[in-house]
Amino acid sequence: MTQQHKSRRSFVKNLSLGIGSTAILPVLSSFQDLNEKIGRTDRKKLNIALCGLGRYATLLARSFVDTEYCNLAGIITGTPSKAVDWKRRYAIPDANIYDYGNFDTLKDNPDIDLVYVVLPNGMHKEFTLRAAAAGKHVIVEKPMAFTEKDCEEMITACQKAGVQLAVGYRLHYEPNHLEIKRLGQRKVFGQVRLIEVSLGYSIDDIDPNDWHLKKNLSGGGPLMNLGVYCVQASRYVLGEEPIAATAQFGPVTKPELYTEVEESITWQLYFASGAMATSTSTNSSGVDRFFASAEKGFFELSPAVSYGPFRGRSSHGEFDFPVINQQAAQMDGIAKVILAGKQLPEHISGIEGKKDMKVLEAIYTAAETGKKIFLS
Amino acid sequence: MTQQHKSRRSFVKNLSLGIGSTAILPVLSSFQDLNEKIGRTDRKKLNIALCGLGRYATLLARSFVDTEYCNLAGIITGTPSKAVDWKRRYAIPDANIYDYGNFDTLKDNPDIDLVYVVLPNGMHKEFTLRAAAAGKHVIVEKPMAFTEKDCEEMITACQKAGVQLAVGYRLHYEPNHLEIKRLGQRKVFGQVRLIEVSLGYSIDDIDPNDWHLKKNLSGGGPLMNLGVYCVQASRYVLGEEPIAATAQFGPVTKPELYTEVEESITWQLYFASGAMATSTSTNSSGVDRFFASAEKGFFELSPAVSYGPFRGRSSHGEFDFPVINQQAAQMDGIAKVILAGKQLPEHISGIEGKKDMKVLEAIYTAAETGKKIFLS
Numbered sequence: 001m002t003q004q005h006k007s008r009r010s011f012v013k014n015l016s017l018g019i020g021s022t023a024i025l026p027v028l029s030s031f032q033d034l035n036e037k038i039g040r041t042d043r044k045k046l047n048i049a050l051c052g053l054g055r056y057a058t059l060l061a062r063s064f065v066d067t068e069y070c071n072l073a074g075i076i077t078g079t080p081s082k083a084v085d086w087k088r089r090y091a092i093p094d095a096n097i098y099d100y101g102n103f104d105t106l107k108d109n110p111d112i113d114l115v116y117v118v119l120p121n122g123m124h125k126e127f128t129l130r131a132a133a134a135g136k137h138v139i140v141e142k143p144m145a146f147t148e149k150d151c152e153e154m155i156t157a158c159q160k161a162g163v164q165l166a167v168g169y170r171l172h173y174e175p176n177h178l179e180i181k182r183l184g185q186r187k188v189f190g191q192v193r194l195i196e197v198s199l200g201y202s203i204d205d206i207d208p209n210d211w212h213l214k215k216n217l218s219g220g221g222p223l224m225n226l227g228v229y230c231v232q233a234s235r236y237v238l239g240e241e242p243i244a245a246t247a248q249f250g251p252v253t254k255p256e257l258y259t260e261v262e263e264s265i266t267w268q269l270y271f272a273s274g275a276m277a278t279s280t281s282t283n284s285s286g287v288d289r290f291f292a293s294a295e296k297g298f299f300e301l302s303p304a305v306s307y308g309p310f311r312g313r314s315s316h317g318e319f320d321f322p323v324i325n326q327q328a329a330q331m332d333g334i335a336k337v338i339l340a341g342k343q344l345p346e347h348i349s350g351i352e353g354k355k356d357m358k359v360l361e362a363i364y365t366a367a368e369t370g371k372k373i374f375l376s
Numbered sequence: 377m378t379q380q381h382k383s384r385r386s387f388v389k390n391l392s393l394g395i396g397s398t399a400i401l402p403v404l405s406s407f408q409d410l411n412e413k414i415g416r417t418d419r420k421k422l423n424i425a426l427c428g429l430g431r432y433a434t435l436l437a438r439s440f441v442d443t444e445y446c447n448l449a450g451i452i453t454g455t456p457s458k459a460v461d462w463k464r465r466y467a468i469p470d471a472n473i474y475d476y477g478n479f480d481t482l483k484d485n486p487d488i489d490l491v492y493v494v495l496p497n498g499m500h501k502e503f504t505l506r507a508a509a510a511g512k513h514v515i516v517e518k519p520m521a522f523t524e525k526d527c528e529e530m531i532t533a534c535q536k537a538g539v540q541l542a543v544g545y546r547l548h549y550e551p552n553h554l555e556i557k558r559l560g561q562r563k564v565f566g567q568v569r570l571i572e573v574s575l576g577y578s579i580d581d582i583d584p585n586d587w588h589l590k591k592n593l594s595g596g597g598p599l600m601n602l603g604v605y606c607v608q609a610s611r612y613v614l615g616e617e618p619i620a621a622t623a624q625f626g627p628v629t630k631p632e633l634y635t636e637v638e639e640s641i642t643w644q645l646y647f648a649s650g651a652m653a654t655s656t657s658t659n660s661s662g663v664d665r666f667f668a669s670a671e672k673g674f675f676e677l678s679p680a681v682s683y684g685p686f687r688g689r690s691s692h693g694e695f696d697f698p699v700i701n702q703q704a705a706q707m708d709g710i711a712k713v714i715l716a717g718k719q720l721p722e723h724i725s726g727i728e729g730k731k732d733m734k735v736l737e738a739i740y741t742a743a744e745t746g747k748k749i750f751l752s
Binding site for chain 2 (some may be wrong): 190193246253266271276282291293296
């Protein structure tokens with residue numbers, strides 16, 4: 001684990017240097033034509049189709065320019081006007097543009113290697129299963145699905161289809177997060193005793209029809225969409241799974257919006273090492289902080305979980321890591337492994353997503369019942 | 377409330393300037409003889425006897441030099457060697473040195489105006505009642521007692537005796553805390569939605585016989601001794617009382633030490649405004665942070681609750697308040713009011729201590745029962 005971690009870290013460091021070089025050599029880039037720059041014809045790149053063209057897909061699309069191993073090869077969208085716009089903007093060939101109806105014919109398209117599912121949470125499972133059936137590798141955004149059982153089904157389907165299943169854990173490639181993982185797992189300041197990690201945004205201007213507010217599309221409120229990062233950080237900093245959870249739904253300040261999902265939630269995770277993690281995820285105010293206190297020191301990030309740039313420090317002083325394109329680093333990290341014909345490491349795979357989902361389910365059950373829920 | 381708050385703030389600013397002047401003018405001070413410097417003969421100062429000469433009493437004793445209105449006039453101690461040491465160190469007259477046996481004869485000593493009770497928590501009530509019976513004003517350290525009922529009894533006893541009862545809330549005179557109180561109560565960034573405030577120390581080297589570990593002397597673990605600051609901050613930043621509490625005892629990592637009191641505890645307070653506060657108090661690792669997220673911004677302190685110096689910032693930028701002697705500011709703040717023959721403001725009185733105690737009791741009940749406890 002330690003050695004694996006080390007080489008991953010070195011890789012990211014090299015990668016971020018690579019990105020830096022691109023950024024300071026724009027003149028060289030400008031000599032290349034668009035196709036060559038995007039690398040569509042280069043078989044050393046993984047040809048990715050984005051499925052679902054919302055806000056985050058746009059962020060991903062803009063990140064391809066910072067990747068070395070990824071090519072925005074296709075799109076899948078239910079909105080014809082988006083197809084027109086994206087086709088023009090990213091020079092997507094007509095043959096690589098799909099809608100949800102003809103999605104399954106992807107199986108006949110050798111120019112798409114991987115489908116990146118960026119749909120509302122409630123569509124993750126269906127489109128992961130359909131992509132696998134079409135013989136395509138999958139990256140699915142987090143949260144991976146609604147239940148541990150769903151995750152299991154998705155993992156099995158991909159295994160049977162002989163494709164790989166990754167989860168969009170961008171922070172697994174981010175140097176500040178690799179550092180807090182190192183500090184925690186290697187016990188640099190001794191055993192971590194307490195983690196406080198919270199993520200929230202004040203989204204007062206949200207459209208009442210936004211999918212995040214609909215249980216069947218989102219699976220829940222901020223726990224599903226933001227809290228998953230806090231659960232992730234708690235798990236990878238400690239390097240262990242929680243053995244129990246308690247949780248509390250927060251106050252409802254906008255009852256007209258929060259009829260189906262929680263507006264905010266707090267929870268506590270308990271670990272066999274004696275560590276605990278406390279978190280809040282909320283839609284009613286902004287919070288973006290990670291803090292870990294260990295036997296002999298502390299380390300923290302603030303901002304911590306958003307798209308950055310992050311600011312970190314420990315008992316030993318300020319962090320000084322390069323600001324990277326998180327989405328590019330994640331896609332490249334996954335693509336490099338798949339292109340090499342290797343198996344994705346577990347921490348970025350569906351297995352990791354399933355572990356998160358087990359914890360998220362326990363948190364919801366704890367909040368609903370008011371009881372401490374033990375995770376076997 | 378607003379106006380009162382403002383004048384208090386101005387007072388503290390002036391006060392801290394005064395302290396600064398003392399610090400940079402040591403030569404002038406050195407011309408005065410010890411008695412004059414301590415001001416024992418100056419009737420414009422409040423003559424204070426410290427009751428209980430532990431670590432915090434030492435810190436208080438050293439702070440008298442930074443006060444304008446306080447005189448360390450006497451001591452009450454159960455340890456004869458401490459009496460000898462303190463008599464010499466602080467030039468305490470024999471007539472003003474008491475033990476717990478002859479404590480009640482304080483009533484015959486006109487040279488003591490106030491007894492500052494710095495004993496273990498479990499002795500706060502008894503010595504407050506005895507000081508009141510002796511006709512002395514009282515400052516009692518926090519937590520004021522073990523139960524709301526105890527606090528009520530102490531308040532009534534002091535009222536009947538015609539003496540004032542203050543609680544040692546040092547942070548009520550600290551400029552960073554006055555600022556977060558202002559930002560919260562005046563809704564400078566809109567309504568506060570979320571407060572995260574935690575205080576903990578890693579006390580691995582604690583003597584197993586330390587009174588903090590004994591239920592009958594401490595009344596509880598870190599909630600009583602550290603958590604009270606978090607409850608305080610939540611209450612004065614929001615300017616309202618919690619309507620409910622949930623709480624969870626944390627993991628026990630040192631079962632040999634924590635047989636009577638909790639090693640750590642987390643809790644959540646819910647307020648009618650829709651705000652919530654989440655906190656951890658622990659003896660197993662260091663944490664000292666306050667963070668408030670409001671509708672349109674945030675404010676935070678880190679370090680936040682210890683003896684400082686504090687570091688604060690808000691959405692508008694870094695705080696830049698003078699570092700003050702917290703203990704001197706608190707004692708002077710109380711002494712000034714008493715010397716003027718006025719009533720102590722409620723926020724520094726026994727009434728405030730009783731409000732905290734009600735919340736602490738609810739937190740313990742919530743942790744013990746696993747239920748949400750509603751505060752009427």
